[in-house]
Amino acid sequence: xxxxxxxxxxxxxxxxxxxxxxxxxxxxxxxxxxxxxxxxxxxxxxxxxxxxxxxxxxxxxxxxxxxxxxxxxxxxxxxxxxxxxxxxxxxxxxxxxxxxxxxxxxxxxxxxxxxxxxxxxxxxxxxxxxxxxxxxxxxxxxxxxxxxxxxxxxxxxxxxxxxxxxxxxxxxxxxxxxxxxxxxxxxxxxxxxxxxxxxxxxxxxxxxxxxxxxxxxxxxxxxxxxxxxxxxxxxxxxxxxxxxxxxxxxxxxxxxxxxxxxxxxxxxxxxxxxxxxxxxxxxxxxxxxxxxxxxxxxxxxxxxxxxxxxxxxxxxxxxxxxxxxxxxxxxxxxxxxxxxxxxxxx
Amino acid sequence: xxxxxxxxxxxxxxxxxxxxxxxxxxxxxxxxxxxxxxxxxxxxxxxxxxxxxxxxxxxxxxxxxxxxxxxxxxxxxxxxxxxxxxxxxxxxxxxxxxxxxxxxxxxxxxxxxxxxxxxxxxxxxxxxxxxxxxxxxxxxxxxxxxxxxxxxxxxxxxxxxxxxxxxxxxxxxxxxxxxxxxxxxxxxxxxxxxxxxxxxxxxxxxxxxxxxxxxxxxxxxxxxxxxxxxxxxxxxxxxxxxxxxxxxxxxxxxxxxxxxxxxxxxxxxxxxxxxxxxxxxxxxxxxxxxxxxxxxxxxxxxxxxxxxxxxxxxxxxxxxxxxxxxxxxxxxxxxxxxxxxxxxxx
DNA sequence: CGGCCTGCTGTAACCGCTTTCATGGTGCTC
DNA sequence: GAGCACCATGAAAGCGGTTACAGCAGGCCG
Numbered sequence: 001x002x003x004x005x006x007x008x009x010x011x012x013x014x015x016x017x018x019x020x021x022x023x024x025x026x027x028x029x030x031x032x033x034x035x036x037x038x039x040x041x042x043x044x045x046x047x048x049x050x051x052x053x054x055x056x057x058x059x060x061x062x063x064x065x066x067x068x069x070x071x072x073x074x075x076x077x078x079x080x081x082x083x084x085x086x087x088x089x090x091x092x093x094x095x096x097x098x099x100x101x102x103x104x105x106x107x108x109x110x111x112x113x114x115x116x117x118x119x120x121x122x123x124x125x126x127x128x129x130x131x132x133x134x135x136x137x138x139x140x141x142x143x144x145x146x147x148x149x150x151x152x153x154x155x156x157x158x159x160x161x162x163x164x165x166x167x168x169x170x171x172x173x174x175x176x177x178x179x180x181x182x183x184x185x186x187x188x189x190x191x192x193x194x195x196x197x198x199x200x201x202x203x204x205x206x207x208x209x210x211x212x213x214x215x216x217x218x219x220x221x222x223x224x225x226x227x228x229x230x231x232x233x234x235x236x237x238x239x240x241x242x243x244x245x246x247x248x249x250x251x252x253x254x255x256x257x258x259x260x261x262x263x264x265x266x267x268x269x270x271x272x273x274x275x276x277x278x279x280x281x282x283x284x285x286x287x288x289x290x291x292x293x294x295x296x297x298x299x300x301x302x303x304x305x306x307x308x309x310x311x312x313x314x315x316x317x318x319x320x321x322x323x324x325x326x327x328x329x330x331x332x333x334x335x336x337x338x339x340x341x342x343x344x345x346x
Numbered sequence: 347x348x349x350x351x352x353x354x355x356x357x358x359x360x361x362x363x364x365x366x367x368x369x370x371x372x373x374x375x376x377x378x379x380x381x382x383x384x385x386x387x388x389x390x391x392x393x394x395x396x397x398x399x400x401x402x403x404x405x406x407x408x409x410x411x412x413x414x415x416x417x418x419x420x421x422x423x424x425x426x427x428x429x430x431x432x433x434x435x436x437x438x439x440x441x442x443x444x445x446x447x448x449x450x451x452x453x454x455x456x457x458x459x460x461x462x463x464x465x466x467x468x469x470x471x472x473x474x475x476x477x478x479x480x481x482x483x484x485x486x487x488x489x490x491x492x493x494x495x496x497x498x499x500x501x502x503x504x505x506x507x508x509x510x511x512x513x514x515x516x517x518x519x520x521x522x523x524x525x526x527x528x529x530x531x532x533x534x535x536x537x538x539x540x541x542x543x544x545x546x547x548x549x550x551x552x553x554x555x556x557x558x559x560x561x562x563x564x565x566x567x568x569x570x571x572x573x574x575x576x577x578x579x580x581x582x583x584x585x586x587x588x589x590x591x592x593x594x595x596x597x598x599x600x601x602x603x604x605x606x607x608x609x610x611x612x613x614x615x616x617x618x619x620x621x622x623x624x625x626x627x628x629x630x631x632x633x634x635x636x637x638x639x640x641x642x643x644x645x646x647x648x649x650x651x652x653x654x655x656x657x658x659x660x661x662x663x664x665x666x667x668x669x670x671x672x673x674x675x676x677x678x679x680x681x682x683x684x685x686x687x688x689x690x691x692x
Numbered sequence: 693c694g695g696c697c698t699g700c701t702g703t704a705a706c707c708g709c710t711t712t713c714a715t716g717g718t719g720c721t722c
Numbered sequence: 723g724a725g726c727a728c729c730a731t732g733a734a735a736g737c738g739g740t741t742a743c744a745g746c747a748g749g750c751c752g
Contacts, residue, residue, distance in 0.1 A: 016737095016738060016739085017738065017739060017740095018738085028738090028739080028740090029740080029741075032739070032740060032741085033740095033741090036740095060738080060739065061737085061738055061739065062739095063737085063738080063739090064737070064738035064739035064740090065738080065739055065740075066739090067737090067738080067739070067740095068738080068739045068740040068741085069739085069740065069741095
């Protein structure tokens with residue numbers, strides 16, 4: 001007999017597994033097995049259970065199964081800036097496949113610094129809440145990673161590569177090379193770089209820089225580091241960067257911005273400064289941001305939604321022991337030429 | 347005595363409430379009370395328990411407390427387009443306050459149609475997973491709302507107002523009025539509207555239209571519905587809308603787009619069509635999208651992150667029985683004049 | 693035709709926390 | 723000093739599933 005619920009528990013009369021068991025005339029164990037598609041259940045029984053469950057609109061309480069199995073069927077996306085273009089696209093990709101596979105997607109934002117980093121650090125509670133973690137361009141220390149591994153959390157990274165963690169993203173060296181080559185082909189020699197932040201060990205911009213420099217050298221031109229300026233992927237940083245570069249004794253004829261958003265800043269500032277793009281200055285970005293088309297920005301395209309989707313699939317496959325067919329590593333990139341690049345002025 | 351865990355349960359040795367109880371020399375009940383700040387615990391005992399808990403790095407298993415209390419300490423944000431500018435800002439706002447209050451933020455995307463709507467419909471499982479729901483511009487039927495209410499889910503809506511559900515957002519009539527007034531002041535009389543989708547009962551655009559028409563009439567001008575074109579808030583729709591409007595016998599001298607993103611489409615198409623903004627055509631949007639500044643778009647500003655934050659606070663206050671100090675209803679809007687609006691051409 | 697293997701079910705012991713209810717000890721009041 | 727209210731605490735019954743283990747048939751083999 002079920003006991004009466006305590007008064008303050010105005011808990012609804014949702015049907016439980018016991019109700020279904022009673023209705024189907026079997027034990028709860030059988031209901032559990034039948035509904036989850038486990039073997040060793042007579043087909044006739046399974047059908048009967050399913051019917052009863054349906055009639056009662058039964059759904060297993062996730063909290064209860066979580067407690068019993070240790071699986072929460074949800075995965076977290078850890079992101080620096082939730083409303084950034086890149087992150088939100090990754091999240092969208094993740095959510096789509098999670099929903100499809102019956103997982104919940106929980107988002108957690110970590111400050112740009114290490115604020116809030118305890119979320120997944122040592123004594124954190126995140127591993128009790130989710131089965132897997134997807135880091136989006138967040139830099140995680142080896143210690144944190146080790147702690148996570150010890151808790152047998154499945155982790156995947158998107159963008160920034162993490163040691164000993166499968167990652168999806170793009171070949172950033174290739175990105176740098178592609179952009180540089182495009183500019184070189186147009187005849188540019190002095191090329192400014194709007195880089196990532198100088199202070200953190202963020203691989204993505206570094207790789208792009210490497211690719212850029214490789215292409216330059218291959219073409220017989222020595223890159224000029226005095227033309228590199230750091231940025232933090234914001235529009236404002238892009239605008240500032242342009243001003244900095246223009247103050248150079250021998251300013252560049254083209255700028256390679258490591259993100260479209262910073263390139264937007266360049267466009268904005270250029271307009272204010274009366275500089276014509278691409279007549280006075282060529283500009284190329286990375287991302288193919290939704291509005292890149294609007295402003296006619298030449299850029300290196302990447303499919304960010306897909307990064308998120310692949311990451312999620314990776315995590316889920318790992319979680320469920322499915323041999324994953326997902327390709328880890330670099331996805332395709334391609335250059336999209338629009339109106340912000342052209343030959344240098346005489 | 348704890349029993350040996352089944353072999354396949356390689357569950358980690360995380361400390362449980364029993365461990366803490368043992369270490370502190372009290373019962374689990376006392377530990378529970380002490381750690382949660384409940385009354386009727388001697389201060390000395392509380393301290394002892396806290397110390398023990400800390401030493402053991404104890405954290406209550408969320409799944410277990412969820413099962414016991416019926417609260418999951420997580421809230422869902424239900425969104426149409428996760429990677430849209432508006433949604434992602436709302437999500438960011440929600441996440442920020444959830445994190446602060448110790449709640450998890452789970453995102454769920456619903457297709458633009460009613461696909462996936464079962465997520466929160468009748469026999470859904472969402473109410474077992476989260477304590478509250480924040481709908482972002484999603485149209486929820488009365489039935490669905492009733493089902494949710496019956497499950498005593500706390501729901502709040504952002505943007506689109508839902509019957510009998512507290513909502514946060516802006517005064518969309520005011521938005522329409524503001525934009526119309528600005529255009530009228532500049533001397534425009536024939537004003538095109540890029541509206542929301544025509545097929546769904548989405549209040550937001552309807553209100554804006556009402557405000558627009560009110561301002562027009564107040565100024566003694568009858569709005570011309572043949573200048574209204576439907577859109578779905580995408581850049582592409584904006585571009586299409588411009589072409590449609592230009593095909594009109596007597597095309598407008600100004601366009602009021604109900605979203606900046608659609609306005610971007612207008613800018614894009616205008617550039618291709620050789621139409622100069624604002625010389626040939628004035629354009630005003632709504633949102634103050636991050637790149638509105640870049641393209642110099644005049645627009646009606648709203649603080650979307652704040653909408654999300656307020657919604658989350660509303661939900662949490664309600665959940666915790668705190669008398670909420672959060673202002674429900676409309677937040678402030680203001681017009682930001684940039685370079686896409688000017689007097690009509692002769 | 694008995695023994696065994698195999699396949700289907702049921703029983704019950706958990707998962708780890710919350711909360712009711714009972715109990716014992718104090719401090720007061722009269 | 724007895725009676726009483728109140729505070730601090732503990733024992734134990736859940737919350738709603740999952741799963742190890744045992745039991746019970748029926749089919750097959752020798």
